[in-house]
Amino acid sequence: MSILIKNATIITGATDAMVLTDHCIGIKDDLIEFVCPSSELSSEFQADTAIDARDMLVMPGLVNAHTHSGTTILRNYAGDKKLEDWLFNHIIPAEMKLTPEDVYWGAKLAIIEMLKSGTTSIADMYWHMDYAAQAFQESGMRAVLSKSPLMFKDMSVDLAGCVEYYNKWHNTADERLKVYLEVHSTYLYNPDLLEEAAKVAKQLNTGIHIHLLETKHEQRETYQKYKMSGAELCEKCGIFDVPVIAAHCVHLDEQDYEILARHKVNVVHNPSSNLKLGSGIANVPKMLQRGINVALGTDGAASNNNLSLFKEMNLAALLHNGVAEDPLAITSSQAIAMATSNGAQALGLNTTGVLQAGKKADLILLSTKGAHINPITEPLSAAVYSAQASDVDTVIVDGKILLANKELVSIDEELVIAKVKEIARRIIE
Amino acid sequence: MSILIKNATIITGATDAMVLTDHCIGIKDDLIEFVCPSSELSSEFQADTAIDARDMLVMPGLVNAHTHSGTTILRNYAGDKKLEDWLFNHIIPAEMKLTPEDVYWGAKLAIIEMLKSGTTSIADMYWHMDYAAQAFQESGMRAVLSKSPLMFKDMSVDLAGCVEYYNKWHNTADERLKVYLEVHSTYLYNPDLLEEAAKVAKQLNTGIHIHLLETKHEQRETYQKYKMSGAELCEKCGIFDVPVIAAHCVHLDEQDYEILARHKVNVVHNPSSNLKLGSGIANVPKMLQRGINVALGTDGAASNNNLSLFKEMNLAALLHNGVAEDPLAITSSQAIAMATSNGAQALGLNTTGVLQAGKKADLILLSTKGAHINPITEPLSAAVYSAQASDVDTVIVDGKILLANKELVSIDEELVIAKVKEIARRIIE
Known part of the structure; x- marks a missing residue:
C-alpha cells in the first residue's frame, strides 16, 4: 500500500524545519518514504492512493x-x-x-x-x-x-x-x-x-x-x-x-x-x-x-x-x-x-511524532476551508490557536487510512454511541 | 413566519429552571410565543416550519x-x-x-x-x-x-x-x-x-x-x-x-x-x-x-x-x-x-439571552450526535465542557433561521473567505 500526499503545507514537528510549503509526502507500507518539494517529486513513485492537500495542513498525528x-x-x-x-x-x-x-x-x-x-x-x-x-x-x-x-x-x-x-x-x-x-x-x-x-x-x-x-x-x-x-x-x-x-x-x-x-x-x-x-x-x-x-x-x-x-x-x-x-x-x-x-x-515511540523520511507514517490532514481558521498567514499559529478538532479530515496511522473526509473507515460510530448511552443509563442512577 | 421546535432538551438560561426536557418552543414572527412540555402542546399552533430537536440541545443564542x-x-x-x-x-x-x-x-x-x-x-x-x-x-x-x-x-x-x-x-x-x-x-x-x-x-x-x-x-x-x-x-x-x-x-x-x-x-x-x-x-x-x-x-x-x-x-x-x-x-x-x-x-438587550415566552426568538440548536459530546448525562456539563463550535446546527435570530443543518442560509462563505485571504496577502508583507 502506498500513498502520495501532494501540494501540502506541512508542519513537520522537527525543530529545524517546522513548516514546509508546497511539498509532497510519499508513504510506502507503514513508513514515510520521502518528504520533498513538489518540484522534486519523482515520477517513479507509484501511489495506490493520491491525496491533494491543497486545502489542508499536514501534521504528525x-x-x-x-x-x-x-x-x-x-x-x-x-x-x-x-x-x-x-x-x-x-x-x-x-x-x-x-x-x-x-x-x-x-x-x-x-x-x-x-x-x-x-x-x-x-x-x-x-x-x-x-x-x-x-x-x-x-x-x-x-x-x-x-x-x-x-x-x-x-x-x-x-x-x-x-x-x-x-x-x-x-x-x-x-x-x-x-x-x-x-x-x-x-x-x-x-x-x-x-x-x-x-x-x-x-x-x-x-x-x-x-x-x-x-x-x-x-x-x-x-x-x-x-x-x-x-x-x-x-x-x-x-x-x-x-x-x-x-x-x-x-x-x-x-x-x-x-x-x-x-x-x-x-x-x-x-x-x-x-x-x-x-x-x-x-x-x-x-x-x-x-x-x-x-x-x-x-x-x-x-x-x-x-x-x-x-x-x-x-x-x-x-x-x-x-x-x-x-x-x-x-x-x-x-x-x-x-x-x-x-x-x-x-511513550517511548521514537519512530513517530515527526514527519520525516524513515519515520512511521502517522499523520493527519486538517481541512483549512473553515471560516474560523482563515486566513492562515502563519500555519503554526493556525494549528495552535485557530484549528479545531472538527477540522481533522484525514488520519493515517502506520500507513493505513483510518479517517477519510471526516468519516471513520471501519468503525460504526452510531452503534458505539448507542451502546455507551445504554451503559451510562444503566450505571448512573 | 412561525417555527415550532419539538422534542427539545432546553437550556433556558433562566436561573430558576436551567434545563427543561421534552419541551416545545413556539416562535411567532420575532418572538418566543411559548415554551411548554411536549404533552401540553396545543394543536392550534400552526407552524410554517417544524424542527425535530430530538438529537439537539436548544440554548439561547x-x-x-x-x-x-x-x-x-x-x-x-x-x-x-x-x-x-x-x-x-x-x-x-x-x-x-x-x-x-x-x-x-x-x-x-x-x-x-x-x-x-x-x-x-x-x-x-x-x-x-x-x-x-x-x-x-x-x-x-x-x-x-x-x-x-x-x-x-x-x-x-x-x-x-x-x-x-x-x-x-x-x-x-x-x-x-x-x-x-x-x-x-x-x-x-x-x-x-x-x-x-x-x-x-x-x-x-x-x-x-x-x-x-x-x-x-x-x-x-x-x-x-x-x-x-x-x-x-x-x-x-x-x-x-x-x-x-x-x-x-x-x-x-x-x-x-x-x-x-x-x-x-x-x-x-x-x-x-x-x-x-x-x-x-x-x-x-x-x-x-x-x-x-x-x-x-x-x-x-x-x-x-x-x-x-x-x-x-x-x-x-x-x-x-x-x-x-x-x-x-x-x-x-x-x-x-x-x-x-x-x-x-x-449589551442592554433585556429582550434576549433567555428562552422564555415573550422574549426575542434568538436561539441555537446544537447537534448531540457527535462522539465527543456523548453521553449527555448532564446537559449543562455537556454544553460547557463537551460542546464544540462545530456542533451548532441551527441558528435563529429575531425569529429568522440564519443557519440550518450547519449551512448559512444567505451568505456565500467561499466568496468571503477568498476576499479576506486576498486582503490579508495585500496588507501583510
Whole structure:
C-alpha cells in the first residue's frame, strides 16, 4: 500500500524545519518514504492512493500521553463537584458497576473521538484492560496500555496479572500496542509495593505509567507520611530507573524539577483536567527550561470532558502565557512539539511524532476551508490557536487510512454511541 | 413566519429552571410565543416550519460582548510576540492599510464564524464602522456597534462623527443594530475627553464601550499620571453615569470592584485574549461574588485566534476553577449565564439571552450526535465542557433561521473567505 500526499503545507514537528510549503509526502507500507518539494517529486513513485492537500495542513498525528479511555461512559456526569465528592461519591461508585464489556465500548467511543480529532497514539490506564486492548487492536491506533494491578474490592494488588497482561499484549498488532506497568500513584501504593513494581518493570524491560503530584493534598500527605516528596519517593524506590510517563506533576518543589530532569522522567501535562478539578496549574515553562520532556494528555473524559488534543494544545499555550504574563512563555512550536514529538518520546515511540523520511507514517490532514481558521498567514499559529478538532479530515496511522473526509473507515460510530448511552443509563442512577 | 421546535432538551438560561426536557418552543414572527412540555402542546399552533430537536440541545443564542470584527483579516498573523512588538510593529501598521471595504469583508468573515459557532448578538468596536454596520445589517444578527472617534493619523478626535454614526445606525434593521459610543481607553483618552464623551453619551441616551485595566502597564501608568485607578478616573469623569461595556478588567484594586459594582458596570471577560497576550487573569469569581455582571468576549481574531463563544465559555469555567483551586469557582450554569443572559444584559438587550415566552426568538440548536459530546448525562456539563463550535446546527435570530443543518442560509462563505485571504496577502508583507 502506498500513498502520495501532494501540494501540502506541512508542519513537520522537527525543530529545524517546522513548516514546509508546497511539498509532497510519499508513504510506502507503514513508513514515510520521502518528504520533498513538489518540484522534486519523482515520477517513479507509484501511489495506490493520491491525496491533494491543497486545502489542508499536514501534521504528525497527535499523541495523547495520559488518558483513561473507558471513562467516556462517565462523560458529563457529576459536574460541579469538589474533587473528593466527585471521585468517591460519584465516579468510583459508578465505575464499580462497569463490566469488562462496558470498558470495551467506552474505549471504542474514546477511539472514535480521538481519531476524529487527530490523535494517533495514546497512553491508556484503566481497569478491564484486556477489553480496552481489544478495542485498540481493532482501532489501528498506537497505544501504550497499562492495566491496574489494584483490586479495588479488597485493595489487594495483583502484579502477576500485570505481567500476564504484558506477555499477552506487548508488541502485538504489528507492534502498535505496547504495555507499560501501571503504578497508580504514591498515595495508593506503599514504598514496598513501589519497589516491587519497579523491579517487575525492570525485569520486563518496560516502563511505568504513574499519576504524580496531582494535588496539593497529595503533596502534603506524602511529606507527612514519608518526609519526602512524591518525586523523591519514586526515585528512592527505583521507579525512575525505568522509562516513566508521569501524569500531572502540578505540585513540585524546587528539588523535584531536578529529580525529574536527571531521570529523564516524561511529564504529561493535562491542563483541562487539572483546571476543571481545581488541582492547580503545573509550571510547564519551568519544566521545559529545565530540559524535562513535557507531553500533553486529556486525562479521562470524566474530568475534561473532551479527548481533543487540539484543545489541550491550545489551552497549554494560552494558559502558561497568561500565568507567566508573557506571550512567549509557550511558543506555538513548543505547543506543537508537546502534542506530537514530545508525546511520542514520552511513550517511548521514537519512530513517530515527526514527519520525516524513515519515520512511521502517522499523520493527519486538517481541512483549512473553515471560516474560523482563515486566513492562515502563519500555519503554526493556525494549528495552535485557530484549528479545531472538527477540522481533522484525514488520519493515517502506520500507513493505513483510518479517517477519510471526516468519516471513520471501519468503525460504526452510531452503534458505539448507542451502546455507551445504554451503559451510562444503566450505571448512573 | 412561525417555527415550532419539538422534542427539545432546553437550556433556558433562566436561573430558576436551567434545563427543561421534552419541551416545545413556539416562535411567532420575532418572538418566543411559548415554551411548554411536549404533552401540553396545543394543536392550534400552526407552524410554517417544524424542527425535530430530538438529537439537539436548544440554548439561547450566545453573546460575544467584546470583539473587533474587522480584525479577522489579521487572524494568525504575528504570533509569538511581546504585546508592544505585536501591537505597534505588526498589528497597527497592517491596520493602517485597511480600506473601509476591507473592514466590510473582515466583518463578513467574523459574522460567518460567529453564526456557525452559535453567536447571535455581539458588541463590536473598530474603524470604518459604516462598512461593518452594513455587514451586520445584512447578517441578521444583533450588534451593538461603536465607531472609533480617534483619527490615528494625527490622533485627533472626532466625536461629532460618532454622533452622526449614532443617528445613522441606532435602532435600524428592525432594531437589531444599536450604537454605543466608543471610548477606547483611559490611556488613549485624557480626562477632558473622557468627560466630553460621557456628556455626548448622556445626550444621546446611549452607552459606552471601553477597554479598561487590561494590562499591568496600563494600571501602573494611570496611577502615575492621575494618582487614581482607571475605574476611579472613569467614575470621576462621568463615564460610569451611562450604561458601560467594560472589556477586560484584569488588573483591579480592591476599591475598583466596589466602584464597578456600585455603577452596575458590565464587565466583559476575554479569557483567550488575556491569556494569549500575557495580560493576566481577571478575578471573575470575585466579580461575580460582588454582584458585578460579567459577560464573555472573544476580543478580535488577531489575539485569540477564534471567535467561538463555546471556547470562551469552556475556558472561563476551566481557568477560574484551576486558579482558585476550587472546581466550583465557576459552575456550569454560571458559565452559561455569562455567555447568554449576562451578555444580553451587558449589551442592554433585556429582550434576549433567555428562552422564555415573550422574549426575542434568538436561539441555537446544537447537534448531540457527535462522539465527543456523548453521553449527555448532564446537559449543562455537556454544553460547557463537551460542546464544540462545530456542533451548532441551527441558528435563529429575531425569529429568522440564519443557519440550518450547519449551512448559512444567505451568505456565500467561499466568496468571503477568498476576499479576506486576498486582503490579508495585500496588507501583510
